[in-house]
Amino acid sequence: MARKSFTQNTIAMVYDFDGTLSPQPMQEYTVLPKIGIEPEAFWAKVHKEATATGSDPMLVYMRLMMEALYKNESVRITKDDFAAMARGIQYFPGVEEWFPRINAYVKKRSGGAANVHHYIISAGQKEILEGVPIRKYFKQVYASEYHFNQYGIATFPKLLITDTSKTQFLFRINKGKEAISESINEHMPEGERPIPFSNIIYIGDGMTDVPSMALTTKSGGHSLAVFNPKLPKSKATCVRLLDAGRVDFIAPADYRDNSKLAKRVQLLLDSVISGIAYAAEVAACKAENAPSA
Numbered sequence: 001m002a003r004k005s006f007t008q009n010t011i012a013m014v015y016d017f018d019g020t021l022s023p024q025p026m027q028e029y030t031v032l033p034k035i036g037i038e039p040e041a042f043w044a045k046v047h048k049e050a051t052a053t054g055s056d057p058m059l060v061y062m063r064l065m066m067e068a069l070y071k072n073e074s075v076r077i078t079k080d081d082f083a084a085m086a087r088g089i090q091y092f093p094g095v096e097e098w099f100p101r102i103n104a105y106v107k108k109r110s111g112g113a114a115n116v117h118h119y120i121i122s123a124g125q126k127e128i129l130e131g132v133p134i135r136k137y138f139k140q141v142y143a144s145e146y147h148f149n150q151y152g153i154a155t156f157p158k159l160l161i162t163d164t165s166k167t168q169f170l171f172r173i174n175k176g177k178e179a180i181s182e183s184i185n186e187h188m189p190e191g192e193r194p195i196p197f198s199n200i201i202y203i204g205d206g207m208t209d210v211p212s213m214a215l216t217t218k219s220g221g222h223s224l225a226v227f228n229p230k231l232p233k234s235k236a237t238c239v240r241l242l243d244a245g246r247v248d249f250i251a252p253a254d255y256r257d258n259s260k261l262a263k264r265v266q267l268l269l270d271s272v273i274s275g276i277a278y279a280a281e282v283a284a285c286k287a288e289n290a291p292s293a
């Protein structure tokens with residue numbers, strides 16, 4: 001029986017967004033200033049209501065945002081406006097140059113035998129993320145989305161992504177079922193999955209990433225937690241993740257060349273690349289010695 005050629009040579013780098021690539025929640029650079037809401041009081045209101053009513057915080061956020069927009073008739077935010085506001089988002093140092101550098105690194109270290117795709121899985125808002133200047137580097141951006149009616153007004157959540165539902169998207173990447181419309185429940189043997197978990201590196205910043213980190217690490221992949229060096233609390237969270245074995249490494253969220261994060265990610269990439277070379281050789285050896293038809 002002829003064997004299929006080896007195809008599991010793609011690496012997925014999967015990123016959380018808020019606190020991982022950008023210091024503040026994305027809404028604080030975009031919608032909140034636009035409608036004149038003070039972030040701290042707004043998030044406090046979101047969390048208070050979510051706790052009191054047993055609601056998901058992101059759903060509370062999405063509803064309060066719609067209510068604030070309806071209350072203020074002079075502010076109308078369409079899908080395009082959300083994307084346009086994304087230009088105000090700030091990033092941790094080096095983020096804008098990170099992706100082409102990683103792509104070049106993988107190409108060089110693997111001699112072209114491996115390639116890398118980048119993904120965002122965020123509980124934040126997709127309409128904002130669609131407008132970020134770094135959007136072009138991502139194969140997919142998964143985040144919560146609004147339904148917009150025929151007048152271009154957000155009227156209902158269309159897709160909700162929470163801490164735990166983030167893991168669904170890791171399975172989508174793993175099984176190559178990246179469109180939301182595709183079912184991921186069908187059994188798929190490990191050897192047929194386009195991106196095995198051992199080729200996945202997940203980068204997040206905190207407790208909200210625990211389900212994704214745990215799934216990735218337990219399934220043979222790698223996780224990293226980054227912290228804002230200006231916030232001691234942020235580092236303490238990462239240390240807890242490290243102690244609990246949720247992540248391989250922690251590092252300051254500094255994406256510049258030669259940073260601690262860059263070096264640790266390169267080390268993980270080297271390890272994944274040699275895993276790919278090994279698996280490819282195993283497949284080649286089996287193909288060579290398969291009984292001829």
Ligand SMILES: [Mg+2]
Nearest residue numbers: 016018019205
């Ligand atoms: Mg985060």
